[in-house]
Amino acid sequence: MNYLWEAFLNADERGIKKEQMRFLIAESYSGYMEISDSFLNQKELQEELRIEVNPYYRFYDIFKDLFHPEMQEFPDLRKSLANLIFHLLAENDAMSGMTKEEYYKQFLYQNIRSGAFGRDAADTVELFKREERELILSGLLRQYQTGSSLDIFKDMAEELLPENIIYHSNENYYEILVYVGVKKEEQIVAKVELLKKLFVDLPYHVDVYYEHHFGIIGVEETMRIDEIALC
Numbered sequence: 001m002n003y004l005w006e007a008f009l010n011a012d013e014r015g016i017k018k019e020q021m022r023f024l025i026a027e028s029y030s031g032y033m034e035i036s037d038s039f040l041n042q043k044e045l046q047e048e049l050r051i052e053v054n055p056y057y058r059f060y061d062i063f064k065d066l067f068h069p070e071m072q073e074f075p076d077l078r079k080s081l082a083n084l085i086f087h088l089l090a091e092n093d094a095m096s097g098m099t100k101e102e103y104y105k106q107f108l109y110q111n112i113r114s115g116a117f118g119r120d121a122a123d124t125v126e127l128f129k130r131e132e133r134e135l136i137l138s139g140l141l142r143q144y145q146t147g148s149s150l151d152i153f154k155d156m157a158e159e160l161l162p163e164n165i166i167y168h169s170n171e172n173y174y175e176i177l178v179y180v181g182v183k184k185e186e187q188i189v190a191k192v193e194l195l196k197k198l199f200v201d202l203p204y205h206v207d208v209y210y211e212h213h214f215g216i217i218g219v220e221e222t223m224r225i226d227e228i229a230l231c
Contacts, residue, residue, distance in 0.1 A: 003034050004086060005093035007051050013130045016049065023086035024079070025067055026052035034058060053086055105137040117198070124194040127187055128160070135159050139199060148201035150176070156195050161188075165213075176206045184210035 004023075011021055026036035034057040055063035062085065065071075066078060115122050125133060139156050143149070150168075153176075157164050163181025182188055188210070196206050 003093065004053070004090035007035060008090045008094045011049075015126065018087065018091075021049050021051060021087075023083045023090075024050060024052050025063075025082055026054055029054035051086075055082070059089065101138075101141065104141055105134070108137050108140055109133065120190075121194055121197060124190045127191055132160055136195075136198070143199065148199075150200075150204070153195065153199035156199055160195065161192065172205075174204050176200070176204055178206055178208045179213050180208060180210050181213075182211060 007021065008018060011018060029036040029052070034054055036052040036054055055067065063082070066081065071078075109125075111117070112125050113122050125136070128136065136156065139152050143152050146152075154166050157166055157178065161178075161180050163179075165179040167177040167179075169175035169177060178192070180188065180192065192208055200206055
């Protein structure tokens with residue numbers, strides 16, 4: 001890591017709250033790097049979440065007087081101010097390259113986390129990795145722009161559920177069958193339920209089968225003894 005925004009993004013990927021991070025003025029640093037890590041090839045935050053920064057790499061005008069070598073008064077106050085300023089600068093860094101779509105996705109994610117889609121959704125969305133959450137938020141934006149669509153649900157399931165197959169019932173137009181090729185465990189069930197809640201519109205009904213595929217007459221691979229889920 002070399003820049004403040006890289007530290008913020010790394011924290012986000014690891015589920016670390018930005019309030020836990022503390023930026024410090026580095027006691028010794030390279031004039032060619034902003035983040036003063038213990039190792040030059042360090043790519044992740046250290047466990048103590050203390051990030052030492054060279055304040056003069058990009059922000060000389062801000063820090064030239066605040067940490068002048070001859071200034072000795074109020075050291076604790078100046079450290080707290082530096083931490084606050086670095087947080088603001090890092091947040092600005094992280095946001096400066098965002099498109100309008102990225103802003104919309106940020107607002108959507110905040111709404112989900114605040115419980116706008118229900119408490120279960122707020123907890124379950126954290127089970128997905130950052131890249132997977134980006135897919136979900138993109139799907140929601142697409143849904144708001146074009147309206148509800150089974151195609152969006154199918155796209156989300158294909159990207160986010162392991163070994164999935166989705167069937168549209170011939171007998172009941174509103175019945176959807178989903179096969180997920182893993183054991184039925186709490187986390188995967190929660191993920192499936194969240195995708196159903198966000199992307200399956202009424203009056204569709206979704207039945208989910210885990211690990212064992214249901215039998216389909218005429219398809220030999222699905223008609224194996226002890227490997228069939230009964231519908």
